[in-house]
Structure formats: C-alpha cells, structure tokens
Amino acid sequence: MTDRIIHHMCRADEWDAARPAGSYPGSSQDAQDGFIHFSTAGQVVESAAKHRAGQDGLLLLTVDADRLGAALRWEPSRGGQLFPHLYGPLPVDAVLRVDPLPLGPDGRHAFPAGFPFTLQDLVP
Known part of the structure; x- marks a missing residue:
C-alpha cells in the first residue's frame, strides 16, 4: 500500500x-x-467522525509518508481497510502542512479549503 500523503489529527x-x-x-x-x-485522505473524514467527534481545538497534520521509513506500516483496521500506523515518533520535518480542524455548524469537523491535497499542492 502506498499513499504518499497521510494525515493525523491531534490537539493543538x-x-x-x-x-x-x-x-x-x-x-x-x-x-x-x-x-x-494515521489515515489517508479517503479515510480521515470518517476517522474524525468516529474517533474525534465533538472535539474542538484539533489540528490536521498532513505528512509525507515517504519520510517515515520502515517505522510506517500499513495494517488492516476498520472494515479491513489498510491504515498507516507509525511505530515511533513523528519527525516534525515530515509534516508538510498543519491546518486547524474546527467544528462546523453541523458539529462535524470542517476540513481546510482544497482538501484533499495533492503532492503538487504541498511540495515546491
């Protein structure tokens, strides 16, 4: 499994x-x-709703999976989908973008404009 761009949600x-x-x-x-x-762009909205419902003050970290090396493993989780799991700390320099992930008026997280991002959006 290889998605170069993956995402993590954390408190600011x-x-x-x-x-x-x-x-x-x-x-x-x-x-x-x-x-x-971590989640891929196609998984992170559902992950936010399932695991971070109602939580405010979150950030969406957009990460270059290629910078994580062998510590990143793709493992089956929800519904048999492969999810990226990092066995070790996340190097700050692997994070390409950090965006606020506020709650919208419907109570769901509002993802940033332009999401999902392409690699061309992120790497100069």
Whole structure:
C-alpha cells in the first residue's frame, strides 16, 4: 500500500509541545495502542467522525509518508481497510502542512479549503 500523503489529527497543544522537540510522540490513545494513528485522505473524514467527534481545538497534520521509513506500516483496521500506523515518533520535518480542524455548524469537523491535497499542492 502506498499513499504518499497521510494525515493525523491531534490537539493543538500536543503539536505545539512537539515542534520544539523535533518530534511528536503521539496522543495518549496512540501511546496506549503502541503506534501513531494515521489515515489517508479517503479515510480521515470518517476517522474524525468516529474517533474525534465533538472535539474542538484539533489540528490536521498532513505528512509525507515517504519520510517515515520502515517505522510506517500499513495494517488492516476498520472494515479491513489498510491504515498507516507509525511505530515511533513523528519527525516534525515530515509534516508538510498543519491546518486547524474546527467544528462546523453541523458539529462535524470542517476540513481546510482544497482538501484533499495533492503532492503538487504541498511540495515546491
């Protein structure tokens, strides 16, 4: 499985703490599961609704999967779909874009304009 662009949702305070350290260790749920959860563009909207429903103050991290090496594994999860899981910290320099993920008037997360992003949108 190879989607070069993958996404992770986290709280803004978690990301703010990770940036100066150079790596993001994941959320408390990630730590409990033993890996950092990611989704492809086609999976992340459903993941937000299922796992982050009603949570405000989130960010959407857009990540270059190619920069994660062998620590990134594609494993079956919801409905047998392959999801990207990172077994180790997320290097800050692998993150191509960070966007707020506010709740919309319908209570669902409002994804940024232009989502899903193409590689051409992200890499100069």
